[in-house]
Amino acid sequence: MNRREFGGLTAAAALAMAGPFRAFADETCQSPYMPKITGQEEFVYVWTLGVEGMGDEQDKMVTVDLRPGSSTRGEVIHSLSVGGRNEAHHGGFSADRRYFWTGGLDTNRIFIFDIHSNPAAPKLHKVIETFVTDSGGVVGPHTFFALPGSMMITGLSNQDDHGGRTALVEYNDDGDYVATYWMPTADDMQGAVAVDGAVADGYGYDIRALIRKNVMLTSSFTGWSNYMMDFGQMLQDPEAMKRFGNTMVLWDLHTRQPRKVFNVPGAPLEVRFPWGPNANYAFSTTALTSQLWLIYEDDGGEWQAKSVAEIGNPEDIPLPVDISIAADDQTLWVNSFMDGKTRLFDISDPHNPSQIYEKTIDRQVNMVSQSWDGKRVYFSSSLLANWDKKGEDDVQYLRAYTWDGTDLVEDFNIDFYAAGLGRAHIMRFGSSALYSA
Amino acid sequence: MRKTTLAVSITAAAALLTGVVALADTWRPSDLLARLTPAALRTATTPFSDIFPSDPAFQFSPPEPGSYRLNRLKPAPDGAVLTTNGIQTRLHQLFDEKITLVSFVYLTCGDVDGCPLAFSTLYDIHDASAQLPGLRQKVQLMTISFDPERDTVEAIAAFAHPVSSDPASAQKLDWHVLTTADAEALRPLLDGFGQVVDRGSSDDQINHLLRMYLVDTQGMIRNVYGLGLIDPRLLMTDVETLLMAEAAE
Numbered sequence: 079m080n081r082r083e084f085g086g087l088t089a090a091a092a093l094a095m096a097g098p099f100r101a102f103a104d105e106t107c108q109s110p111y112m113p114k115i116t117g118q119e120e121f122v123y124v125w126t127l128g129v130e131g132m133g134d135e136q137d138k139m140v141t142v143d144l145r146p147g148s149s150t151r152g153e154v155i156h157s158l159s160v161g162g163r164n165e166a167h168h169g170g171f172s173a174d175r176r177y178f179w180t181g182g183l184d185t186n187r188i189f190i191f192d193i194h195s196n197p198a199a200p201k202l203h204k205v206i207e208t209f210v211t212d213s214g215g216v217v218g219p220h221t222f223f224a225l226p227g228s229m230m231i232t233g234l235s236n237q238d239d240h241g242g243r244t245a246l247v248e249y250n251d252d253g254d255y256v257a258t259y260w261m262p263t264a265d266d267m268q269g270a271v272a273v274d275g276a277v278a279d280g281y282g283y284d285i286r287a288l289i290r291k292n293v294m295l296t297s298s299f300t301g302w303s304n305y306m307m308d309f310g311q312m313l314q315d316p317e318a319m320k321r322f323g324n325t326m327v328l329w330d331l332h333t334r335q336p337r338k339v340f341n342v343p344g345a346p347l348e349v350r351f352p353w354g355p356n357a358n359y360a361f362s363t364t365a366l367t368s369q370l371w372l373i374y375e376d377d378g379g380e381w382q383a384k385s386v387a388e389i390g391n392p393e394d395i396p397l398p399v400d401i402s403i404a405a406d407d408q409t410l411w412v413n414s415f416m417d418g419k420t421r422l423f424d425i426s427d428p429h430n431p432s433q434i435y436e437k438t439i440d441r442q443v444n445m446v447s448q449s450w451d452g453k454r455v456y457f458s459s460s461l462l463a464n465w466d467k468k469g470e471d472d473v474q475y476l477r478a479y480t481w482d483g484t485d486l487v488e489d490f491n492i493d494f495y496a497a498g499l500g501r502a503h504i505m506r507f508g509s510s511a512l513y514s515a
Numbered sequence: 516m517r518k519t520t521l522a523v524s525i526t527a528a529a530a531l532l533t534g535v536v537a538l539a540d541t542w543r544p545s546d547l548l549a550r551l552t553p554a555a556l557r558t559a560t561t562p563f564s565d566i567f568p569s570d571p572a573f574q575f576s577p578p579e580p581g582s583y584r585l586n587r588l589k590p591a592p593d594g595a596v597l598t599t600n601g602i603q604t605r606l607h608q609l610f611d612e613k614i615t616l617v618s619f620v621y622l623t624c625g626d627v628d629g630c631p632l633a634f635s636t637l638y639d640i641h642d643a644s645a646q647l648p649g650l651r652q653k654v655q656l657m658t659i660s661f662d663p664e665r666d667t668v669e670a671i672a673a674f675a676h677p678v679s680s681d682p683a684s685a686q687k688l689d690w691h692v693l694t695t696a697d698a699e700a701l702r703p704l705l706d707g708f709g710q711v712v713d714r715g716s717s718d719d720q721i722n723h724l725l726r727m728y729l730v731d732t733q734g735m736i737r738n739v740y741g742l743g744l745i746d747p748r749l750l751m752t753d754v755e756t757l758l759m760a761e762a763a764e
Contacts (some may be wrong), residue, residue, distance in 0.1 A: 110742075110743070111741050111742070113724070158655050173724070173741065174709070174711040174724055176711070197731060225739075225741075226724075226726060226739040226740060226741035226744070227588060227709055227726070227728075227736070227738075227739030228588065228739070248586065250588045250589050252589060252709075255590060256587075257584075257586045289742075289743035289744070290572070290573070290574050290743060291574050291575055291577035292573075292574075293575075318656075330578065330583075332577075332578060332583070332744070332749065333578050333582065333583035334583070335583060336681045342593075513712060513713060514713050
């Protein structure tokens with residue numbers, strides 16, 4: 079199946095690149111519905127948390143120039159503040175890739191940026207202020223996953239108890255509310271089956287889909303009362319530490335109905351499906367137990383979940399955060415926040431991954447985005463405002479590297495604190511080549 | 516942008532349709548004709564999707580009709596359109612309180628994962644609908660050109676001729692093949708549906724997202740389909756689900 083939705087661009091790219099190789103530069107692990115960049119990524123948008131006493135103190139969309147040969151390559155060329163701090167966190171493009179939706183985990187505001195009118199300078203298109211009331215009480219808009227004509231948003235919490243029970247919320251592309259799908263709980267399984275005695279906790283975090291199999295996967299994290307708490311304080315609070323999700327849920331993508339609940343203890347975070355036409359599996363990592371998990375379709379056509387590797391020494395709680403599968407499905411980058419490391423796993427046999435490389439990026443690291451050809455890898459630093467490290471360990475940056483096949487070689491480094499910008503969180507690539515003038 | 520002549524457009528359209536017909540001729544639906552009378556439409560236990568063969572590209576079975584909810588995404592837009600007879604009318608008039616499968620296409624599209632896929636899927640549904648003779652009172656198909664400059668009334672009429680001249684057309688779903696007077700008339704339809712079309716390239720190719728839309732009898736968009744979902748079995752399961760929901764209301 080051709081996953082690249084801009085049909086015309088497929089043909090245009092084939093014509094433009096007459097050689098035997100077709101290089102792609104887009105970020106991997108995005109919604110298959112989105113059109114892809116077929117050349118060098120031109121910009122990276124960094125959704126950035128404002129910091130009290132720094133610059134204008136506001137959350138902002140920061141644009142960094144990646145254009146080869148540009149006199150401002152590796153520099154911030156645009157910054158758009160949104161008015162106040164919202165606990166800026168994740169975001170995702172709409173399926174037509176003309177808008178970049180981002181969320182604030184604290185204020186529940188959703189900011190929709192127009193990135194097609196001028197890809198070098200996004201502008202704020204719409205702000206959704208009614209996420210909690212629209213959704214019937216969901217708090218903490220997190221992942222934004224593009225579907226044709228709509229956006230599926232995971233929540234992290236709810237307004238009743240600010241705990242981890244939450245839902246998926248769907249908006250149409252105009253930013254109008256469509257529906258809420260509450261996560262299954264032990265008391266209300268909604269037709270889902272618990273696998274191996276899993277206890278459905280109703281938690282949520284990330285979402286990805288394997289369209290060809292009509293499968294959607296969600297993971298789980300923790301609620302507002304934890305993610306807005308000081309990290310050190312939370313670690314010392316035994317009750318708070320009990321409030322983390324231990325499940326992943328397999329959904330019917332088309333009907334939005336939960337099918338299976340898996341035991342995945344220790345807060346499984348990012349969910350990533352590979353691209354291969356026969357790759358019927360996904361990876362996730364557990365933040366608290368530091369394991370790499372495989373959710374896969376077995377030979378009998380049943381979906382299963384199992385731990386397939388450890389990340390660092392789990393007893394040290396390196397806290398795995400973002401992951402990224404290469405476009406050829408052979409390797410997986412895994413970042414761990416506490417030790418500031420990125421690790422590369424060989425996943426050519428997804429049931430037996432093995433680490434083949436590691437590098438310390440800095441004293442803390444969070445998100446990773448790699449280009450479609452795998453040659454450029456970008457890292458950002460912030461986890462959550464109250465969870466980032468303190469003092470001199472609190473380093474905030476966007477770092478660009480080239481991957482030469484054996485080593486990450488630093489390309490450029492932007493110190494977000496020195497620039498007065500704040501805490502660099504999620505990154506997404508942009509290119510003017512996707513749009514006509 | 517290089518211009519193509521009307522003759523080229525029609526030739527391309529004819530070639531395209533020939534290919535579509537050839538594709539459709541590679542299978543024969545099972546014999547459900549005797550069982551599926553109009554009255555049986557509401558009571559038949561065999562899903563509509565069963566009249567289509569499964570496609571290896573879709574590695575799942577459609578859900579049970581009526582076992583899920585189709586959300587109301589937003590109202591379908593209205594606008595002035597031209598029929599194959601050159602008659603100007605409004606899109607909402609053509610909806611005619613029927614469930615409508617809408618697709619934006621252009622006749623010279625050569626991307627196999629683009630308009631030809633939409634055409635062939637609609638053709639599959641149109642052809643097989645002869646086995647659901649009561650359905651044409653409730654369901655219809657619609658294609659709207661997003662290339663009005665080349666897809667003139669004459670061009671779409673030529674394109675639609677094999678369908679409109681089909682001796683069995685009275686037993687099949689209506690298929691409205693439409694264009695617009697110009698880009699200005701087209702704009703509100705594209706914007707309203709959310710169909711992205713990008714004419715920025717220097718050749719005849721029009722960059723576009725492949726989309727199909729399910730519109731209910733009240734003119735509400737109830738689903739949007741992209742690659743991976745444009746399967747006649749899935750589309751007809753949604754149609755059947757809408758029919759069941761509307762019958763229950």
